[in-house]
Each structure stands twice: as structure tokens, then as C-alpha cells.
Amino acid sequence: METEIISEAEVKTLESEERQTIVHCMCPAADDSAYRIWPSTFLIEHGTNKKVRLITAFNISFAPQWTLNDGKGFTLIFAGLSKSCQSFDLVEEIPQAGGFEVFNIPRNEMDVYHVKF
Numbered sequence: 001m002e003t004e005i006i007s008e009a010e011v012k013t014l015e016s017e018e019r020q021t022i023v024h025c026m027c028p029a030a031d032d033s034a035y036r037i038w039p040s041t042f043l044i045e046h047g048t049n050k051k052v053r054l055i056t057a058f059n060i061s062f063a064p065q066w067t068l069n070d071g072k073g074f075t076l077i078f079a080g081l082s083k084s085c086q087s088f089d090l091v092e093e094i095p096q097a098g099g100f101e102v103f104n105i106p107r108n109e110m111d112v113y114h115v116k117f
Contacts (some may be wrong), residue, residue, distance in 0.1 A: 005035040012090055019079070019080025019081075019082050019111070020052075020055065020077055020078065020079065020080055020111070021043060021052065021077075021078040021079070021080060021111045021112075021113070022075060022076075022077055022078075022111065022112045022113065023043075023075070023076045023077075023078065023090060023113045023114075023115060024073060024074075024075050024112070024113065024114045024115070025073050025074050025075070025076060025100070025115055025116075025117065026073040026114070026115070026116045026117070027069055027073065027116075027117050028069075029046045030116075032068065033068075033069045033070065034066035034067060034068050034069065035060055035061075035066065035067055035069060035074070036059050036060065036061045036062065036063045036064070036065060036066050037054070037057050037061070037063065037074070037076065037092065037109070038062070038063045038092055038093070038099070038101070039054060039062060039063075040092065040093040040094060041054045041090070041091070041092040041093070041099075041100065042054065042078075042087045042090075042091055042093065043078050043081065043089070043090055043091075044088055044089045044091055045082055045088045046063060046085070046086065046087045046088055046089070046099070046104075047084075047085070047086070047099045048082065048084075048085075050082060050085075052078050052079050052080070052081055052088075053078065053079050054076060054078055055077045055078060055079060056076075056077050057074060057075065057076050057077070058075040058077075059073065059075060060074035060076075060094050061075060061092060063094075067096075070105045073092065076090075080111070081107065081111065083102060085107055086107050087104055087105060087107055088102050088105055088107065089101070089102065089104065089105065090102040090105065090115065100117055102117070
């Protein structure tokens with residue numbers, strides 16, 4: 001039986017590739033609105049203005065489809081933030097008014113966040 005030896009550099013590369021940032025989002029449940037998310041939604045790191053890309057989303061459709069608001073919210077999965085990032089903004093860059101935006105989100109150790117729109 002062969003044992004594969006992984007170098008420390010390979011481990012660090014794997015760690016950086018596997019990091020993700022999870023944002024659980026809530027919208028007001030009082031209405032029967034429909035929502036969608038655009039692929040042009042980013043986490044923008046303060047200090048560097050680096051844009052962290054959206055990987056996937058759960059319980060919300062990607063534009064142009066719509067999802068009815070069921071009051072349960074939705075979850076966005078982004079690539080990992082830079083290790084030096086202390087705070088960031090969530091910004092949906094779209095060609096119309098009404099994009100999702102949350103500013104000045106402080107970084108935490110788990111990289112799991114809960115926001116309300």
C-alpha cells in the first residue's frame with residue numbers, strides 16, 4: 001500500500017481553495033414579494049476593495065427567475081475572504097434599483113453571517 005505525502009505548500013493551497021463565506025439572509029415576511037439573486041453579487045472587502053465571488057445560493061433563484069418569499073430566507077455561499085479582512089460589504093451589482101446591500105459587516109472566526117434586508 002502506497003502512502004501519498006502532501007507538502008505543507010499543497011496543504012495551504014487546499015485550505016485557501018476550500019474556504020467559504022456563508023451568508024444567511026432574511027427578508028421581511030410580511031409581504032408576498034418575490035426575490036432573485038444576480039450572479040453579480042459580491043462581498044467587497046474593506047481596505048482592499050477585493051470582490052469575493054458568489055459561488056451558489058439556496059432557497060432563492062438566480063436572475064431572471066423569481067422565488068416567492070416564504071419567510072424562511074435564503075443562503076448565499078461565497079468564496080473565502082482574505083485572511084487579513086476585518087469587515088466587508090455585501091453588494092448586488094445590478095442594472096436597476098433595488099439590489100441587495102448590507103454594509104460594514106464585521107468579520108467573525110466562523111465566516112458565517114446572518115443579515116436582514
